[in-house]
Amino acid sequence: MTALRNDVARLGAEGVTVGYADRVVLDNLDVSIPTGVITTVIGPNGCGKSTLLRTLSRLLKPSRGTVLLDGHDIARLRTRDVAKKMGLLPQTPIAPEGLTVADLVARGRHPHQSWVRQWSSDDADVVAEALRMTGVADLAHRPVDSLSGGQRQRVWISMTLAQGTDLLLLDEPTTYLDLAHAIDVIDLVDDLHEGGCTIVMVLHDLNLAVRYSDNLIVMKSGSIVAQGHPSEVITSELLLDTFGLQAKVIDDPVSERPLIVPIGRTHVVPKSDQERG
Amino acid sequence: MSAQMHPGVRVGGWSWVWRPWIALVTVLLAAATFLVFCVSISVGDFTIELTAVVKTLVGQGERVDEFVIMDLRMPRALVGLIAGLALGISGALTQSIARNPLASPDVLGITSGASATAVFVVTASGGAAIGGSLGLPAAALLGGLLTGFLVYFLAWKKGIDGFRLILIGVSVNAAMQALTTWLLALADIRDVARAQAWLVGSLNARSWTEVWTSLWLAAALVLVVLFVSFQLKPMHFGDDVAAGLGVRHSAVRAVLLLCAVLLASVAVSAAGPVPFIALVAPQIAMRLQRSPVPPLVASGLFGAVLLISSDLIARTVLPGGLPVGIVTAIIGGPFLVYLLVRANLKRSA
Numbered sequence: 001m002t003a004l005r006n007d008v009a010r011l012g013a014e015g016v017t018v019g020y021a022d023r024v025v026l027d028n029l030d031v032s033i034p035t036g037v038i039t040t041v042i043g044p045n046g047c048g049k050s051t052l053l054r055t056l057s058r059l060l061k062p063s064r065g066t067v068l069l070d071g072h073d074i075a076r077l078r079t080r081d082v083a084k085k086m087g088l089l090p091q092t093p094i095a096p097e098g099l100t101v102a103d104l105v106a107r108g109r110h111p112h113q114s115w116v117r118q119w120s121s122d123d124a125d126v127v128a129e130a131l132r133m134t135g136v137a138d139l140a141h142r143p144v145d146s147l148s149g150g151q152r153q154r155v156w157i158s159m160t161l162a163q164g165t166d167l168l169l170l171d172e173p174t175t176y177l178d179l180a181h182a183i184d185v186i187d188l189v190d191d192l193h194e195g196g197c198t199i200v201m202v203l204h205d206l207n208l209a210v211r212y213s214d215n216l217i218v219m220k221s222g223s224i225v226a227q228g229h230p231s232e233v234i235t236s237e238l239l240l241d242t243f244g245l246q247a248k249v250i251d252d253p254v255s256e257r258p259l260i261v262p263i264g265r266t267h268v269v270p271k272s273d274q275e276r277g
Numbered sequence: 278m279s280a281q282m283h284p285g286v287r288v289g290g291w292s293w294v295w296r297p298w299i300a301l302v303t304v305l306l307a308a309a310t311f312l313v314f315c316v317s318i319s320v321g322d323f324t325i326e327l328t329a330v331v332k333t334l335v336g337q338g339e340r341v342d343e344f345v346i347m348d349l350r351m352p353r354a355l356v357g358l359i360a361g362l363a364l365g366i367s368g369a370l371t372q373s374i375a376r377n378p379l380a381s382p383d384v385l386g387i388t389s390g391a392s393a394t395a396v397f398v399v400t401a402s403g404g405a406a407i408g409g410s411l412g413l414p415a416a417a418l419l420g421g422l423l424t425g426f427l428v429y430f431l432a433w434k435k436g437i438d439g440f441r442l443i444l445i446g447v448s449v450n451a452a453m454q455a456l457t458t459w460l461l462a463l464a465d466i467r468d469v470a471r472a473q474a475w476l477v478g479s480l481n482a483r484s485w486t487e488v489w490t491s492l493w494l495a496a497a498l499v500l501v502v503l504f505v506s507f508q509l510k511p512m513h514f515g516d517d518v519a520a521g522l523g524v525r526h527s528a529v530r531a532v533l534l535l536c537a538v539l540l541a542s543v544a545v546s547a548a549g550p551v552p553f554i555a556l557v558a559p560q561i562a563m564r565l566q567r568s569p570v571p572p573l574v575a576s577g578l579f580g581a582v583l584l585i586s587s588d589l590i591a592r593t594v595l596p597g598g599l600p601v602g603i604v605t606a607i608i609g610g611p612f613l614v615y616l617l618v619r620a621n622l623k624r625s626a
Contacts (some may be wrong), residue, residue, distance in 0.1 A: 058520070059422050059517055087521065088292075088517070089521070091517075092515070095514065098515045098569040099513075103283075106283075110524070113626065115504065116291045117290060118285070118292055118507070119285040119286075119287075119294040120285070121292075124282060124285060128460060133471035140282065160521075185576070196363070
């Protein structure tokens with residue numbers, strides 16, 4: 001777990017404790033996010049994975065410990081300066097009815113703007129590029145509420161991209177999307193990573209997390225139980241221990257990653273038949 | 278590429294988005310405001326021609342006109358302008374912050390809170406002593422502010438949720454109206470008549486002192502609002518997105534809500550609790566500008582147009598000098614029903 005040291009990490013947490021009113025969600029947790037790769041936080045419901053992401057993105061203030069961004073305590077930085085370094089896509093963003101895609105994505109420039117400087121030529125260029133990279137340039141004049149779920153998620157990612165940071169935090173970017181759209185969105189995330197972005201995200205779908213991440217953070221009851229490359233981390237023991245999931249981990253026929261095959265109570269052929277097939 | 282986006286207006290290091298339609302509507306609304314303002318001055322016991330009104334306003338009028346316009350009719354028109362602007366902007370702010378078209382200062386109880394204290398001053402002073410030029414506005418401001426704090430405090434639950442804010446506001450509104458009724462029931466009959474006339478909302482018999490107080494307060498507040506409003510833009514996407522874009526959303530919300538409450542209270546202190554302007558103006562301005570969120574400047578201008586022309590209707594069409602509040606209620610009531618029906622349809626869709 002300490003293989004990835006803080007001096008190479010741009011974002012990390014040291015001894016953070018985070019809780020709501022009476023419940024401690026994260027207890028004295030250390031984590032560091034390796035630069036230039038996709039890190040995905042996984043874990044069963046209520047394990048604190050979203051809380052970790054919200055803490056790293058300074059949406060939640062830890063009661064103890066510090067979150068470090070480029071070596072600085074994030075709580076002491078101006079929120080505007082943080083926004084210039086780190087883009088964030090929360091779980092349920094709201095778009096006012098009738099707002100166009102171009103206007104939404106343009107809002108991503110906010111941290112770089114001021115009262116007298118509301119739309120510079122830089123802004124126009126960056127927004128055009130963000131629209132192009134996420135494949136929503138053709139939708140620029142459509143109202144966001146007229147789009148499909150997958151398109152909408154692309155637009156929000158586009159806005160985060162227009163922020164012009166190379167560090168992106170995405171909270172469940174594939175929620176509510178069908179599998180085809182989920183793959184589409186996460187392929188886009190992978191493109192951004194190829195383009196040099198450091199990405200931290202929370203995902204529910206384990207196989208998507210395994211396929212697309214270079215670094216997995218596995219959480220259970222507010223602590224990190226494993227961290228590293230999916231091939232090293234994902235074992236049937238870990239799945240049983242953390243998720244209470246009976247599963248077989250096999251080689252993915254289409255990628256060089258493991259594939260999780262869950263074993264439920266029903267529809268499972270006896271072992272002897274499996275070997276014959 | 279750039280054809281997909283709004284072009285920019287750039288002068289030196291300064292730059293803005295150029296949206297021709299929004300600019301056009303704003304200019305037209307400003308022209309409409311000036312027009313009804315002049316018409317309001319021209320209409321009275323005897324009519325002064327519009328050209329004469331404009332001439333006098335730019336300081337080139339006849340002396341007779343000057344007296345009637347500057348001393349007699351101008352205060353009334355100015356109070357309409359200030360109160361309309363203040364209510365429009367106040368409504369646009371509260372609707373934006375609550376992300377709900379029903380969240381206007383009259384629905385949230387701010388205006389009735391301001392009136393309750395004002396009525397208290399009128400009835401308790403037993404005469405013009407405190408209820409004069411300064412006491413009434415001060416009381417209305419204080420009342421609006423206290424009610425604003427009360428609503429905010431009661432609606433606060435790990436942050437502000439728009440729907441909760443409205444529910445709390447509706448109940449506080451009812452409580453404040455009950456308080457007003459109670460104060461009136463206890464009061465001397467002559468004070469009741471005075472308070473009642475003021476309570477319906479009226480631009481009648483305004484003096485220059487009242488005008489100056491409201492003008493300076495409103496101007497200062499509008500400047501603050503326009504300055505902070507830049508930070509309001511990302512807040513339409515929810516608190517988390519706003520925080521991600523570097524906005525200190527709690528601070529921005531607190532400052533803008535405070536301004537909204539004070540603007541509504543200034544309007545109430547100047548013109549009485551004129552109903553529905555703050556609710557209707559931002560919603561219509563939004564539709565005129567085809568804007569997805571209530572526009573601040575256009576809402577203010579439309580509020581002024583609405584209030585001054587309602588006053589004109591009250592003075593000319595309706596019999597016996599009915600107060601302006603009656604007219605705005607006639608316009609605003611159906612509009613509120615329309616918004617409610619629309620909200621219901623959307624929820625069930």
